[in-house]
Amino acid sequence: MKRGKFITFEGGEGVGKSTQAKRLAERLERAGVPVIITREPGGTPVGEDVRDLIMKDRPTDPMTELLLFAAARAEHVTSVIRPALDDGTWVISDRFIDSTRVYQGKRYGLEPELISLLERYTVSPDFPDLTLILDLPATEGVERAQNRGTLSRYDAERIETHEVLRKGFLEIATSEPKRCVLIDASLPVSSVETAVWQAVSAHLLVEAR
C-alpha cells in the first residue's frame, strides 16, 4: 500500500486557506486520489473541544495556549492523520505546525527549541510533505475575514500583529523551500486554485504515480 501524502495550508487570517483546501480536495478526488480534509485546532472531538475552549476563554498565559494546541495536535496526528496516511489516503489540513511556530513562536516569543521538541513528540515522523503558504497583505486578510462574518478574537488583533505573523510565514517559506510553496493569495480564487494545483502536481502527483 502506497502511503498517502500530507498537505497543509498555512497563512494569516482570511487568506483563503479553507476555500483552497476544499477546492484542492475536489480536484484530487476528480483525479482519483482518496483524500480527507481536516483542520487545526480541531479535526477530532478533543481537538474541536480545545478549539472552542481557546476561542472562548483565551488563555492568559501563552504557554497554556501552546500546550493546548500541542495536546490537540497529538490527538489529531494519532487518531486521524497517521491512520489515514498509513491507509494510502491523502490528508489536507487547514493549519498545522507552522501556525504554532508563527502564532506562539513569533508572536509570543516562545522558544523555538520547545516548539521543535513538541513537534518531535506530537508529529514526528508525519511531517507535511507539502505546505502551501498563502500570502496576503494583513489588511486584506482581515477585511476578507470581516466580510466572511466570522471575526475570531485572533482576527481582531492589531494590524501590526498580523504583519508580524505574515512575516513569520514568509520566513518559513524561505527557510524550508523543499517543503513549502509560497502562493500569492491576492489573486482571484480560481487563479489561486490553479497555483495550488500546479504546486501539488509538481511536488507530489508525479512521484505518487
Ligand SMILES: Nc1ncnc2c1ncn2[C@@H]1O[C@H](COP(=O)(O)OP(=O)(O)O)[C@@H](O)[C@H]1O
Ligand atoms: N482569492 C480570493 N479572493 C477574494 N476573496 C476570497 C479569496 N479566497 C477566499 N475569499 C473569501 O475570503 C473569505 C475568507 O476565506 P477563507 O477561505 O475562509 O480563509 P481562511 O480559511 O484562510 O481564514 C471568505 O469569505 C472567502 O469566500
Ligand SMILES: Cc1cn([C@H]2C[C@H](O)[C@@H](COP(=O)(O)OP(=O)(O)O)O2)c(=O)[nH]c1=O
Ligand atoms: C493551529 C493553530 C492555530 N492558531 C490560531 C490561528 C487562528 O487565529 C486560530 C484558528 O482560527 P481559524 O478559524 O482556523 O483561522 P482563520 O481565521 O484563518 O480561518 O488559531 C494558533 O495560534 N496556533 C496553532 O497552532
